[in-house]
Each structure stands twice: as C-alpha cells, then as structure tokens.
Amino acid sequence: MQMEAMMNRRAVILGGVALMGLGQIAGRSAWAAEGNFEVQLTDAEWRAKLSDLAYRVLREEATERAFTSPLDKETRAGTYHCAGCDLPAFSSQHKYDSGTGWPSFWQPLPDAIRTKDDRSLFGTRTEVHCRRCGGHFGHVFSDGPQPTGKRYCMNGAALTFRTA
Numbered sequence: 001m002q003m004e005a006m007m008n009r010r011a012v013i014l015g016g017v018a019l020m021g022l023g024q025i026a027g028r029s030a031w032a033a034e035g036n037f038e039v040q041l042t043d044a045e046w047r048a049k050l051s052d053l054a055y056r057v058l059r060e061e062a063t064e065r066a067f068t069s070p071l072d073k074e075t076r077a078g079t080y081h082c083a084g085c086d087l088p089a090f091s092s093q094h095k096y097d098s099g100t101g102w103p104s105f106w107q108p109l110p111d112a113i114r115t116k117d118d119r120s121l122f123g124t125r126t127e128v129h130c131r132r133c134g135g136h137f138g139h140v141f142s143d144g145p146q147p148t149g150k151r152y153c154m155n156g157a158a159l160t161f162r163t164a
Contacts, residue, residue: 039085039133050084057157058084058135061127066101069156074103077164080154085133087112089159090152098144098151103159105152106144115140128152 041049046059056062071080080090080103089112090105098104111131118127118139128137137158144151 035134037132037134041133046084051157053157054083057155058082058130058133061136063138064102064155064157068101069103071103071156071159071161072101074161076161078162079109079164080105080159080161082130082133082135082137083158083160084130084135086160087130087132089113089130089137090154092164096145098153100151100153102138102153103156104144105154106146106148106150108152113137128154130158 043059047055050058053062053064057064074092074095076092078092079088080092080095081088088109090103090108094105094107096104096106108128114129114131114134115126116129118125125139125141128140129135130137135158136155138152138154141151141153142149
C-alpha cells in the first residue's frame with residue numbers, strides 16, 4: 001500500500017511537470033537573453049543554430065517531457081556539453097539514474113554553470129544555466145546522492161554528449 005501511494009504521488013508530480021512542460025514559457029522572458037555572456041547570438045542566430053526543442057529549452061527556459069531524451073539512458077563514458085555553445089558541463093562520472101526521466105548528475109564540471117532562483121512553480125527552485133551562453137539546462141535539487149546530496153536534473157535537449 002505504501003509503495004502504491006508513493007507511485008501515485010510520483011505520477012501526480014511528474015504529470016504536473018509534464019503538463020507544465022513546454023507550455024510554461026508563455027509570457028516569460030528568458031533569463032538566458034539577459035546578461036553579458038562570452039557567447040552572445042541574436043535571436044535569429046540562436047533559432048538557426050538550435051533545433052526547435054533545444055531553442056525552447058535553452059533560450060526560453062522550457063522543460064522537455066520526462067522520459068523523452070535519449071541522454072536519460074546514456075551510460076557510456078564521456079562528457080555532456082551545452083547544446084548552445086559547446087561548453088563541457090557535466091561528466092558521465094557524475095551521472096546517475098534518478099528515476100525522474102531527465103538526465104541527472106550529482107555535480108557539474110568546475111566553472112560550467114550558474115544558478116538563479118526560479119519562483120515560477122510551487123515556490124522557489126534553483127535554475128541551472130550555462131555560464132558561457134546563459135542557456136537554461138534545468139534545475140538543481142537537494143535530494144541527490146552523496147557526496148554532494150544534489151540532483152542536477154537537466155533537460156537532454158540542452159545538452160550534447162561526446163564519448164571519452
């Protein structure tokens with residue numbers, strides 16, 4: 001019975017996130033467009049460079065649907081790079097299966113990310129962005145494994161993978 005209740009709670013949470021997903025961007029101005037970053041492109045240049053989904057995630061802070069990214073199940077050794085500017089952001093050595101449906105890591109690479117508060121859903125969360133282009137990767141939570149206790153829950157559309 002407890003397991004069923006946990007599964008129902010998880011389904012409700014994931015369902016709410018899925019419903020919010022790509023629709024969450026309406027009326028929001030993306031933080032990715034603000035600030036002074038090493039890599040700065042015009043909106044037209046970003047649209048030409050990125051797939052539609054990658055553009056919505058990286059530049060408009062959308063969320064891809066859970067369990068849709070092939071990077072969630074990627075298990076080879078390698079490095080995950082920003083899909084916008086190619087900055088190495090996460091190592092496969094820090095990846096784990098969180099069961100959430102998004103690629104998850106317990107730690108980013110040094111000097112790869114920046115964070116900011118996100119007050120758009122159920123209180124405050126912490127957004128994770130590429131430090132070089134400002135692209136939105138996802139969110140970080142304090143329910144991950146040791147040694148950090150963090151879960152960097154990233155959108156696969158915001159990343160590319162290179163084998164070691």
